[in-house]
Amino acid sequence: MKKILWFICIWSILSANSIYGHETLGTSDAGTGEMGIEEKTGQRIPANLVFYDEEGNRIKLEALLGKPVILTLVYYTCEHVCPLMLGGLSQALPRLAAAPGKDYRVITVSFDVEDKPQTALSLKKNYMKAIGPFDRAPDKTFPENAWKFLTGPKESIHDLTEAVGFKYRKDIHGFSHPVVLIFLAPDGKISGYFYVTKFQYGQSYPITFSSYDLNVGLAGAAQGKAVTGIKKALLYCFSHEPPGQSKFFNFMAVVGLITLAAMVSFFIYLQVTSRRYRRGKEYDAEK
């Protein structure tokens, strides 16, 4: 009987892990419908959308097109994957074959309406610094206008994310959203999606981009190609709250209460039986 009980205990501990295990991985095949990417390769994004640049000036998206574009959608207060992705990008950009600002441009758009141009500016300074000295430019700095950090009004954000099929969700802490680079052709046509799939734990840049991948993506965008079919498991950016956790907390609460109850009963037992066991109790009250 004891053996069977032991078996059940250990089995339940071990299986608890496998039941809740892999649903909670950051990578899963597709979005849940609410969050994810619905590829719209070959379609055009509305170029007349208005955003604000880092100085707070209104800027039309078409003013930034005209050359191949790497579009990233993040929110600026993110403390999870967004900064790591932008950091990885900042390390890859100086190594690309194409000339920044001339042959291509990076546009980072915040899908959080609360984000302000000031935040965008400080982020831009941060990532410009992360890029470091850029040897190919005459003044050794990465061109300012080659990487724009935009914020926008609600409607523009809505239209842009709809147009590229980017689905995100507001959470208790920030947002849940996919981590992806979108290549746009000079005319605003969506040329392809590049999914971030790998997170290298413990590295100083856990998300990295190979210059080969980006070169190929930009070249395709420059020719106006629509590249599809590279469907991979993609990374999501979200606050980590495993679904099994609340069950675990309930389990803890029950065990804790049982322990507490055991202690209380022990105390009551000691009190009640002390008359029987303790000698000389009658002297206690004596002065």
Add this chain to the structure above:
Amino acid sequence: MTLRNETAVTAGFYERTGKYRWLIAEWMMSTDHKRIGVMYLMALLSFFSVGVVLGFMIRLSLLSPGWLMGQQTYNEFFTLHGVIQIFLFIIPGIPVAFGNIFLPILIGAQDVAFPRINRLSWWLYVTGAILILLSVFIKGRPPDTGWTFYAPYSIQTPANISIAVMGVFVLGFSSILTGLNFVTTIHRMRAPGMGWFRMPAFPWTLYATGWVQMLATPVLAITLLFIFLGRFFGVGFFDPTKGGDPILYEHLFWMYSHPAVYIMVLPAMGIISEIIPVFSRRALFGYAAVCMSALGIAVVGYAVWGHHMFTSGMSDTARVIFSFVSFLVAVPSGVKIFNWVSTLYKGSIEVDAPLLFALSFIFLFSIGGLTGLIIGSLAPNLHLHGTYFIVGHFHYVMFGGAGFSIIAGLHYWFPKITGRMYSERFAKIGWLNLFVGFNILYFSMFILGFQGMPRRYFDYPPEYHTNHVISTMGSWLLAIGLIIIFANLIRSIFKGEKAPANPWGGKTLEWTIPSPPANENFREIPVITRGPYPYEEEAR
């Protein structure tokens, strides 16, 4: 009327019983609380010296990083320093050593309620200690996680974590059994007439500690078991890639380890509450408040663990509540401090070594407690978390608090335990070195931490060098102090004068019996008719 004890034995408890051929077997198999306490005391002080040497080497290495040890060795050193000082010395510390020797005597009993369980918990302690030492010496790397065994690193590191964790797990059971034993002893074994409020303050604090040990330690056991399952079976309670959560580990760990702070400090306060009335010849001021505040600290201490993890990711509501409750702990602690000081007021103070250590406790523990308020408030915590400020703070509480009170108790009860007197002069010289060295060593850490020096770092930028040098020099003075103190005590065991039954003029029960005590403590079980500190009543 007194109750007669049928088997009163007058021989001192050190004398051979003749049951076993070998001395070591006789002691290891003994169920006498005093023998078990003395063995615990010797083991604790041995581990304390190992821990001190490790800490000393850490400080020496920080003088000029790299000259003494490499980075990996440094990580292993601070881990072992922490594990040994916390789990092998200061958590078991006062209850198992002084509690075992003096709890039954102070309440007028012949032994603890379960002498054999007492022996079992001593064996478990030895087993746990051996396991932890094995983790250093067997093949592979010594633990390098820090004493907290934070997941997920403790699950991933190739170091010998499993065996060290197993050791701590076994030590936990030793602690639970001791707690159970003491609580039952205090309920059941008090001498006739010793009502709750005629019990000295030290048993009161042991009582509060016993409940904390029973209630909190199982949480640690479960947490460590999860690490164990993680390392051997890949169960991912704390591994995010398997649906677990590393922050859960921090919660579970501190849910035990914060109450553990009170396992260390409450009995320390008990010792101080014994020493101060004796050396100022006054009843402990606010005796009932001092005893009740021990229970208060034990209860509130359960609800503050979150203040160790303000920067780990927690909701603002939780942080505000944890911060507020942490402040509440200061209230019963303050009650104790004020009552000790009031006890001294208008007393006939004799500044002997035990009182010097007790006064240092009040001073150092106050600094430790007040800096605790600084880091217990949210805004400064964000700046100071994970810096040397924390290191300074907890050394003031652990070493300045619990450590000093152990040394105070050692001097106070030395004549009773060994039957010999120590040299007062050398005790005072040792105290001066220790006290000054301590403050140089740890106060500079507050400054370092305020400047931003992170804890556990092997190396540092040049602007921190001056304070590191000052701190290391303090450690030399402190080491000299400890050497003088322990050399004096060890010498006195063999060459000291014979101690009278009551060298300090104490009024509690241990001073009514010979030094060292006889085998079953009391020739006749005493009947108690008054409170524990009747100085004024007798003077009248």
